[in-house]
Amino acid sequence: MNIKLTTDEVFPIEGDQDIYRALKKAGIYISASCGGRGLCGKCKVRIIEGDCEVISYGNLPAKEREQGIVLACKTLAKGDLLIEIPKQSRLMVGDKIALSNAESLQDYFKGYGVEITPLVRRVHVELPPPTLSDNISDLDRLERRLQEMGLSPMRFSHGFVSTMAETMRLSNWSFDINYIEDDHCLRQAIFLTSEGFCNRRFGIAVDIGTTTVVAYMVNLLDGSLVDSGSTYNSQIRYGDDVITRIVYAAEGNGLGDLRNAVIEDINNIINAIREKHNISRCEIDSVVIAGNTTMSHLFWGLNPASIREEPYIPTVNRFHLWRASSARLAINPQSPIYTMPCVASYVGGDIVSGVLASKMHRSPEIALFMDIGTNGEIVIGNNEWLMTAACSAGPCFEGSGISSGMRATKGAIEEVTFDPINGEPSLKVIGDAHPLGICGSGMIDALSGFYINGIINQKGKFIPEKSKRIREGENGMEYVFYADPQTGREITLSEVDIDNLIRAKAAIYAGINTLLNEAGLSIDMIQRVYIAGGFGNYLNVKKAISIGMLPDIEESKYSYLGNTSITGAYLALMSSELIKEVEDIASRMTYIELSVSAGFMDDYMSALFLPHTDIDRFPRVKSILQGM
């Protein structure tokens, strides 16, 4: 028997096997924090065709049951099945997209010219076994030797001491001690390892996005990428954007819910990769977390309430090295977790991480860095100074708040071109699959194509006579890109969607412009532009300029870097020297609060047109339009 997915992939399933396990065997991971025991209700799939036996529906609401939704872990196939995996259910492991532009991470790391020096240091220790005449305690014996080795004083946590004696004896008094050294040269023992006992070394880099969570499992001995995984941030069920979640955190157990959601997401990815590659928990000895300020707070269970209220104060910007046990991550409980430092309430560790990944902080060139995720953050500067601001662009380029929106994974329309003769769209889909939705780069292409081809006007309203694909939909006028012959699912963009996109691009453009003014710079003084964000493999800069999202700067100055937050986290995981650079970047960044800037609001209002009320700011776009 076979399972066919709506993305056209086909996998075998045995008679007594549930769908969850059959898919897992084929390398398709579905979120399930309970590990496939029918308890968490997360591994939802929709049966479109075929016979199956539902052992239990768990707590699935009647409405979902009627739509053919079942729990994959509690459903057996009785014949060939055609199923759809809802985008929220799918956990992407080994997903090329998560790697974005940093496919050769090792080479990228080498470009920094620093040694591999992970957070956790490992040193071999040999002890003389105890005798009746040398009968000091195990800990005293270890400290005596560390003093001889110049590694004293060292602090020993309760967790370290709890497992220490056993490893000493099993290793026959010959083992490695793993420790960290903090700012004040204080050493803290982490755990002992020995030949054949947790002696491989892995680390995890995590980017906690408001919409997407991405994790890399890295071999710390050579910097190679073991695997990557990504999933939607499950906090989405409590709100699409940062502000809604901060509000939710203040309700009842809201903070706990949000914290648990993201910790579960990360643990799901870690566990899936661990199982796939046979890595034990204890072999994961360090983690680097990069996220915006609110995500970093929620990850650590810190109340983000005051981030939202003037004067916008986070509890922590520079996080200390806390342990995996405090974070509740499913790795060695003693392992340290480095959290990328934040700069202000709306410029977080993901941006500091991105600056590290862009290298702009090392170069005398004046560069503009922008990360377009659920928010839009902007950094201008070079190796001498850095200024930063945040403009609340909203999550639409990551797929939220757009009717057919999705993040840049398999099945997402990432590129749209329009036939100049008949005006018909042609679509490029990630993974060459059947399209499931449209991601950020596809939206920009579509908006640009609509505008250049006169399908929408300067305000983003459809001109119905321009295409037979325009129709009156449930939420006003909309454009139909695709209708799936099997599922009937349609992929559309409505005027409401377009309005969202225009507001987002206006916020980004206004943010750039305001920050340039604050810095006393004009657009032509920018020597490099780095774009980061969840656009996937691809971002058509020309089209982004054409809709007035990006400033009209020569295209060759642009570099699209993909997810720089995860790349920076990877770099910090590999080198303590780069962690020092990260701390330096964060302390050098001057934050400008746009929400209290009058200039920003004016800029934003002017940018609510395609490409802008002042077309002279976009000379290249103007010449294209004039040439038509």
Place this chain on the structure above:
Amino acid sequence: MNIKLTTDEVFPIEGDQDIYRALKKAGIYISASCGGRGLCGKCKVRIIEGDCEVISYGNLPAKEREQGIVLACKTLAKGDLLIEIPKQSRLMVGDKIALSNAESLQDYFKGYGVEITPLVRRVHVELPPPTLSDNISDLDRLERRLQEMGLSPMRFSHGFVSTMAETMRLSNWSFDINYIEDDHCLRQAIFLTSEGFCNRRFGIAVDIGTTTVVAYMVNLLDGSLVDSGSTYNSQIRYGDDVITRIVYAAEGNGLGDLRNAVIEDINNIINAIREKHNISRCEIDSVVIAGNTTMSHLFWGLNPASIREEPYIPTVNRFHLWRASSARLAINPQSPIYTMPCVASYVGGDIVSGVLASKMHRSPEIALFMDIGTNGEIVIGNNEWLMTAACSAGPCFEGSGISSGMRATKGAIEEVTFDPINGEPSLKVIGDAHPLGICGSGMIDALSGFYINGIINQKGKFIPEKSKRIREGENGMEYVFYADPQTGREITLSEVDIDNLIRAKAAIYAGINTLLNEAGLSIDMIQRVYIAGGFGNYLNVKKAISIGMLPDIEESKYSYLGNTSITGAYLALMSSELIKEVEDIASRMTYIELSVSAGFMDDYMSALFLPHTDIDRFPRVKSILQGM
């Protein structure tokens, strides 16, 4: 309606009230880790007379139900009741006995001539509230101020930061920071307090004995004792002595069981005292634990296995300052716990604590200190040197392994004298209650009286014609002290019990003798003798000498100090200077391993007689016997 106890106390009970709550209201505490919800099955009482309604028996075995045992929390009175509280069920709160000889702790502390400087330091901090132009994070704001105050660097744990922001705002940026400073002058923040929010200060001193757990709740502002509590160490259900428990710790979840048992005991006492005095968890900011090496390991969940096997190595002797959350104590989770340092596998923190309480380490006089608890530990020395050894005396003086044995609490026979005319015993009972059993001091009195009055011979065998109270019991010959007219309960000492007592006293004497030999000292060079142990209010030194347990030294040189382990823990709780003295005591103590000493074994064999095979060692006893 009333409840009457077999100890003759009478308390009212209302119609709809369960026995557990009625007793609690009257200040009688019964162990119940579930808080009286019928879950833990620990609050057993025996109904002797009267009507009651049993709501649930929980998991009580049929055999116990037949004996009239019920769960106090699930049983309602339907009329007057006569009940018995088994000694294991009773949690003593406000028990005078636990205070032993240190009734005026504050005066005792003053005698050390040091200031009150508890482990946790408290300093007032005022912060300027954040503004748009001074918008650094809460933690940065705190660190900036601490630097101005000369208190930087300070480390901040995840637990500290989790609650920090709320207190800062509730206190209007005016609060106290509580921190500790360790050996290496490293400061660690513990928590914030403010006016009206956890700003009282309490600490807990705990003595974890193999048989008995005692805790003091202390007001850290003035050193006054708020209350004390004691209970049997529930680990007893896994074995009476240290060795049996070490063996049990190696089985399945044995280590976890033992750890949970003692943590529950301590938490039960803490919670009872907290409720009685309206103290909240967060107000308890430090704890000092004193216990023997195995008890200290079990308290921290450390496997004691290698303590038992040659070369007898503990995992830790000098414990670090770990937190209440790691210990699972029901107080402020951030509070530090100081564990009295151990010297060797069989000389633990209780002895180091006892030396502090004896002050022998401050005086040039050569003193002998001995703590007779479940083990017998001995220290000889003065302000220049200290030597120590342990002799496994067994737990009989604390009531274990003796058929009518009990610890020195209400209802225990603490003093026995024999009428010189008719040979009949007269009993003094703690609390002037009906006798429930016999404690250590009573056993010594009885043994001495038996021997001096010829009721037993030199080997401890009864001479039946000497008393009509001697009879053939279930386990051989026995002597009946008391038969309760209400319950029928008898208090006896059998030849098996006496054999246990003789072996215990022999081990103690042999230990003292061997250690004196090792130190090259004779008995007459001892200028002071300090006796510590769970004997309660009272120990008749003369009688202890007469049975050959204590060396035949002039009585005036002896001081009975009671429970010095808890007294030392109290002293350390009050002063960081005394903690330094404790560390110094531990590092100065030279440990002698008796179990590999041939001399000890010989001494022990010779001491298995009353008072000793070599009567010339006991000239005073000899003259008494000759005078008869």
